[in-house]
Amino acid sequence: MGALPWGRRLGLLCVVLLCGTPLCCGRPDPRRREALMQLEMIRGIGGSVVLNDKEKLLDEKLHQLKLQDMALPEFPPSMHFFKAKPLIERSPVFSFLQKMPKGAALHVHDFAMVGVEWLVKNITYRENCYVCFTADNSVRFLFSAGQPKPQTHCSTWILLETLRRKMNSTELDNSFIRNLTLFAEDPDEAYPDQDVVWTRFEQAFLVAYGLVTYAPIFKDYLYEGLRQFYMDNIMYVEIRALLPPTYELDGRRNSKDWSMRACQEVLQRFRAQYPDFVGARVIFTVHRGLNLTEAVKAVEEAVTLQRNFPDIMAGFDFVGREDSGRPLWYFREALELPEERGIHLPYFFHAGETDSEGTDVDQNMMDALLLNTSRIGHGFAMTRHPVVKELARKMDVAVEVCPISNQVLKLVSDLRNHPAAVLMAEGHPMVISSDDPALFEASGLSYDFYQAFMGFGGMRSNLATLKQLVVNSLRYSSLSSALKDKATAALLEKWDKFVSETLLM
Ligand SMILES: *[C@@H]1O[C@H](CO)[C@@H](O)[C@H](O)[C@H]1NC(C)=O
Numbered sequence: 001m002g003a004l005p006w007g008r009r010l011g012l013l014c015v016v017l018l019c020g021t022p023l024c025c026g027r028p029d030p031r032r033r034e035a036l037m038q039l040e041m042i043r044g045i046g047g048s049v050v051l052n053d054k055e056k057l058l059d060e061k062l063h064q065l066k067l068q069d070m071a072l073p074e075f076p077p078s079m080h081f082f083k084a085k086p087l088i089e090r091s092p093v094f095s096f097l098q099k100m101p102k103g104a105a106l107h108v109h110d111f112a113m114v115g116v117e118w119l120v121k122n123i124t125y126r127e128n129c130y131v132c133f134t135a136d137n138s139v140r141f142l143f144s145a146g147q148p149k150p151q152t153h154c155s156t157w158i159l160l161e162t163l164r165r166k167m168n169s170t171e172l173d174n175s176f177i178r179n180l181t182l183f184a185e186d187p188d189e190a191y192p193d194q195d196v197v198w199t200r201f202e203q204a205f206l207v208a209y210g211l212v213t214y215a216p217i218f219k220d221y222l223y224e225g226l227r228q229f230y231m232d233n234i235m236y237v238e239i240r241a242l243l244p245p246t247y248e249l250d251g252r253r254n255s256k257d258w259s260m261r262a263c264q265e266v267l268q269r270f271r272a273q274y275p276d277f278v279g280a281r282v283i284f285t286v287h288r289g290l291n292l293t294e295a296v297k298a299v300e301e302a303v304t305l306q307r308n309f310p311d312i313m314a315g316f317d318f319v320g321r322e323d324s325g326r327p328l329w330y331f332r333e334a335l336e337l338p339e340e341r342g343i344h345l346p347y348f349f350h351a352g353e354t355d356s357e358g359t360d361v362d363q364n365m366m367d368a369l370l371l372n373t374s375r376i377g378h379g380f381a382m383t384r385h386p387v388v389k390e391l392a393r394k395m396d397v398a399v400e401v402c403p404i405s406n407q408v409l410k411l412v413s414d415l416r417n418h419p420a421a422v423l424m425a426e427g428h429p430m431v432i433s434s435d436d437p438a439l440f441e442a443s444g445l446s447y448d449f450y451q452a453f454m455g456f457g458g459m460r461s462n463l464a465t466l467k468q469l470v471v472n473s474l475r476y477s478s479l480s481s482a483l484k485d486k487a488t489a490a491l492l493e494k495w496d497k498f499v500s501e502t503l504l505m
Pocket residue numbers: 168169170171
């Protein structure tokens with residue numbers, strides 16, 4: 001494994017070109033075979049990364065670890081993540097990936113960053129927390145100074161402190177945890193199709209909503225989210241944020257500006273505590289169920305936020321299930337507005353998170369490129385669209401691949417069959433991210449890196465692949481080029497330290 005020096009590669013290339021047809025003289029030429037294999041290697045992600053001597057040694061070590069995991073009777077990437085998780089946690093490859101500096105997380109959602117255990121064990125134990133029960137087996141939370149007004153489709157609000165005195169707290173907490181994630185003992189039975197899993201996904205989101213939009217908790221949540229990513233060796237995060245109004249104990253609501261200032265304040269505090277953390281930026285998102293009038297308003301809000309908070313505001317995107325939302329083309333008049341006014345509002349569209357080939361929604365990736373998107377969220381359908389793929393490559397627009405999300409939301413079951421396998425082999429611009437780790441009972445990026453590296457990366461992906469993916473995460477970020485250079489230098493320094501330290505172990 002490892003990369004050959006360029007001179008030798010060129011030599012091999014000549015062998016390939018000079019020999020002409022693959023079957024010369026009726027016998028396969030071993031030198032030609034070697035050259036062709038090298039050509040494939042060079043094309044893949046990491047194929048042009050030249051490893052130094054230490055990295056080569058570490059790569060050999062990693063290769064051995066990988067072989068062990070590949071030989072397991074139950075291969076984690078081929079199983080549902082809910083079943084694979086305990087196996088992954090025992091894997092030495094996983095510990096390796098946890099310790100590895102991973103650069104940036106570019107595709108995560110605001111209220112799905114923090115493990116739900118913390119929400120239940122810490123947040124719901126704070127004062128003034130009320131709960132109510134819905135008819136469809138779910139719960140809602142609200143912080144209030146006094147007895148809150150009843151919410152439709154929910155029981156009367158009960159102060160949690162009172163309820164906990166009457167019930168077994170452990171069992172109650174466990175039921176809250178179940179409400180906040182998609183975890184199921186038997187995921188195939190619990191989620192027979194995409195409709196069912198998306199319904200539960202949206203419901204889980206509503207459960208968290210009342211907790212995370214309480215103003216003081218909004219800040220604590222963000223801080224804890226950054227901390228959990230930082231602990232997973234991530235130095236920078238771009239957060240797709242809905243920026244909903246936060247509320248105070250007396251019911252007063254705060255504006256989006258309040259939320260952006262809260263982000264700035266939290267970041268400042270966080271970086272004072274962890275100076276090697278580069279930062280975080282916000283991609284303002286709205287639901288794709290909006291109509292055009294509402295979308296125009298949202299884009300205008302995004303432009304205003306960008307003007308008022310240029311340091312942390314990165315751009316705009318739509319969220320929600322692509323198959324049931326409106327296609328990007330429907331929103332084009334809204335999305336053209338900034339450019340018409342001579343303002344550049346960067347876009348980071350979710351697109352191609354679908355199985356529905358040939359539908360209006362399946363056009364989203366092409367339309368995202370026509371609208372000059374900076375990256376494509378998921379791009380799961382990319383390999384079915386050769387023209388889109390070529391255009392994306394020409395424009396150097398990366399796909400944000402989120403393996404566990406794609407599996408839990410039922411786009412693919414065996415991660416060895418993830419379409420990113422093709423993109424990876426072709427060296428398509430790509431980053432790995434985790435989308436909504438809290439809902440999947442994952443965290444940070446390490447689980448998704450494991451699935452990418454072991455699952456669709458196959459035996460071919462190696463330390464050079466990982467290094468490329470990690471460097472890509474900053475390269476395709478929204479940071480200014482000066483900050484990118486600075487962050488990349490810091491990342492490579494961390495990387496070298498990681499290589500040296502891991503070699504000693
Ligand atoms: C509460 O429930 C847990 C789990 O079912 C059980 O282990 C524990 O003994 C119960 N505690 C009380 C005080 O009943």
